[in-house]
Amino acid sequence: MAPHKIVLRFTATTSDQPIIYHLVKDYDLVVNIVKAKINPHLEGTMVLDLIGEKYEEGIEYLRGQGITVHPLTQEVVRNYDRCTNCGACTGHCPADALYMERPSMEVQFNGDRCVLCLQCVKICPVRAMEVRI
Amino acid sequence: MGVERTYAEINARIKAGKAVVLTAEEVIGKVREQGLTKTAAEVDVVTTGTFGPMCSSGAFLNFGHSSPRMRMTKVWLNNVPAYTGIAAVDAYIGATEISEDDPTNSNFPGEFRYGGGHVIEDLVAGKAIKLEAISYGTDCYPRKEIATTLSLQDLNEAILFNPRNAYQNYNCAVNLSDKTIHTYMGTLKPHLGNANYSTSGQLSPLMKDPNFATIGIGTRIFLGGGVGYVVWNGTQHFPGWLKDEQGNVVGSAGGTLSVLGDLKQMKPQWLRGASFQGYGATLNVGLGIPIPILNEEILRFAALSDEELHAPVVDYSENYPNRIGGNLGLVSYAQLKSGKITVEGKEVPTAPLSSYPKAREIAAMLKEWIQKGDFLLGEPSQLLPGPSAGLSGKTLEIR
Numbered sequence: 124m125a126p127h128k129i130v131l132r133f134t135a136t137t138s139d140q141p142i143i144y145h146l147v148k149d150y151d152l153v154v155n156i157v158k159a160k161i162n163p164h165l166e167g168t169m170v171l172d173l174i175g176e177k178y179e180e181g182i183e184y185l186r187g188q189g190i191t192v193h194p195l196t197q198e199v200v201r202n203y204d205r206c207t208n209c210g211a212c213t214g215h216c217p218a219d220a221l222y223m224e225r226p227s228m229e230v231q232f233n234g235d236r237c238v239l240c241l242q243c244v245k246i247c248p249v250r251a252m253e254v255r256i
Numbered sequence: 257m258g259v260e261r262t263y264a265e266i267n268a269r270i271k272a273g274k275a276v277v278l279t280a281e282e283v284i285g286k287v288r289e290q291g292l293t294k295t296a297a298e299v300d301v302v303t304t305g306t307f308g309p310m311c312s313s314g315a316f317l318n319f320g321h322s323s324p325r326m327r328m329t330k331v332w333l334n335n336v337p338a339y340t341g342i343a344a345v346d347a348y349i350g351a352t353e354i355s356e357d358d359p360t361n362s363n364f365p366g367e368f369r370y371g372g373g374h375v376i377e378d379l380v381a382g383k384a385i386k387l388e389a390i391s392y393g394t395d396c397y398p399r400k401e402i403a404t405t406l407s408l409q410d411l412n413e414a415i416l417f418n419p420r421n422a423y424q425n426y427n428c429a430v431n432l433s434d435k436t437i438h439t440y441m442g443t444l445k446p447h448l449g450n451a452n453y454s455t456s457g458q459l460s461p462l463m464k465d466p467n468f469a470t471i472g473i474g475t476r477i478f479l480g481g482g483v484g485y486v487v488w489n490g491t492q493h494f495p496g497w498l499k500d501e502q503g504n505v506v507g508s509a510g511g512t513l514s515v516l517g518d519l520k521q522m523k524p525q526w527l528r529g530a531s532f533q534g535y536g537a538t539l540n541v542g543l544g545i546p547i548p549i550l551n552e553e554i555l556r557f558a559a560l561s562d563e564e565l566h567a568p569v570v571d572y573s574e575n576y577p578n579r580i581g582g583n584l585g586l587v588s589y590a591q592l593k594s595g596k597i598t599v600e601g602k603e604v605p606t607a608p609l610s611s612y613p614k615a616r617e618i619a620a621m622l623k624e625w626i627q628k629g630d631f632l633l634g635e636p637s638q639l640l641p642g643p644s645a646g647l648s649g650k651t652l653e654i655r
Binding site (some may be wrong): 128 | 309
């Protein structure tokens with residue numbers, strides 16, 4: 124079983140909760156924090172790799188706390204109409220989620236590998252990488 | 257003595273639906289398989305293509321006259337200024353002009369989200385564009401201001417006129433410094449963190465006719481999805497050979513084209529506004545040129561492959577901005593396309609800025625147009641200067 128890549132979004136009232144502790148202690152989940160950030164308004168975003176038998180219960184717990192949970196692949200999307208297949212993004216993707224297929228030299232996007240660094244969003248000259256919130 | 261063909265003979269074969277056309281990619285395999293002489297005897301035309309950011313691009317627009325009439329001293333299209341120092345209601349929208357309220361690099365690195373290239377893309381896509389203009393008012397042109405919307409079909413003329421396109425070859429850009437830099441060659445990571453290049457290599461038009469033996473004034477081309485023409489050499493046209501340390505020719509570089517075409521025929525997939533973080537806005541242009549195989553020598557160059565064509569690796573942190581010559585070595589397009597090159601002993605990941613799949617599609621479309629008999633070759637009324645002209649760049653001295 125591969126870990127689920129998920130994005131958690133916290134409001135100012137939920138961002139100070141020790142949720143990782145509960146995911147591990149109460150639901151016996153293996154947690155890898157890929158990215159975590161709290162903005163000046165105390166709203167938080169966290170990207171997790173999460174795996175374990177009680178995964179669904181763990182997600183239920185998070186939602187019960189008022190935390191929104193989305194699969195990572197829905198967060199950064201490739202707009203195929205805008206993309207010109209140039210490949211400028213591939214030099215900057217730290218997770219190899221964006222890569223060149225050879226010898227066709229077409230750009231491929233594997234959303235499962237994305238770590239939500241959002242570098243591609245600004246690097247892409249035609250703004251083909253979009254963030255869905 | 258091998259085959260000799262004229263433009264008239266090739267065009268007669270195109271009209272009869274008998275012309276043999278290969279893309280610049282296909283012809284490489286053909287020559288490897290059966291040799292130059294046999295291929296030259298068979299193939300009439302080789303089609304090339306490129307799709308990448310070409311900053312020296314723009315369009316002349318004529319808006320038609322309002323009532324009362326107006327000269328239009330200053331014009332904005334979707335808030336992007338257009339040049340109006342020409343006749344009444346004519347303007348030139350340049351690809352790199354940015355929106356009037358763009359913060360540029362004051363919040364570094366700037367995003368440059370909307371510029372002249374985007375206006376051109378929106379026009380070609382048929383979108384409504386906001387036109388604002390002011391003027392000082394004259395007896396014959398009394399109106400002093402106007403604000404309205406228009407789309408491409410409302411214009412009298414819309415002529416794409418790009419004074420420097422289709423760069424024959426280009427630097428592979430790297431960064432030797434210890435901080436990230438933002439350039440027209442994209443964002444470059446410190447300590448040779450990445451290398452960006454921007455040509456279609458073996459599909460690139462001017463690399464496949466490095467002597468300018470067929471490309472000249474009047475050459476009919478694929479431009480932005482429509483038909484266009486080469487109208488002159490481009491600005492900074494300094495064609496020459498690229499040589500390795502032993503003095504062997506390993507490619508060509510320096511040639512450029514001025515091209516023109518009817519914007520109303522063009523399509524947004526082939527004219528795409530672009531933004532380079534920390535640098536500015538521009539336009540991605542799709543351009544393809546047919547090379548008539550007039551003789552075996554022309555085919556020999558048209559069949560050059562990525563293994564035989566090279567680009568210089570140039571540092572954009574110190575050398576390029578300070579006009580320090582030289583380079584960090586030459587790399588082949590085959591190496592660049594493999595995803596890794598070695599610079600100063602370090603393995604550096606590469607990424608293109610120009611789209612190879614789109615270049616391939618352009619060469620294939622041009623091939624199809626010619627095969628269907630829709631597109632005849634334009635015989636140049638004058639060829640452009642080639643490497644033998646010995647042109648080189650002047651520098652700007654501060655006096």
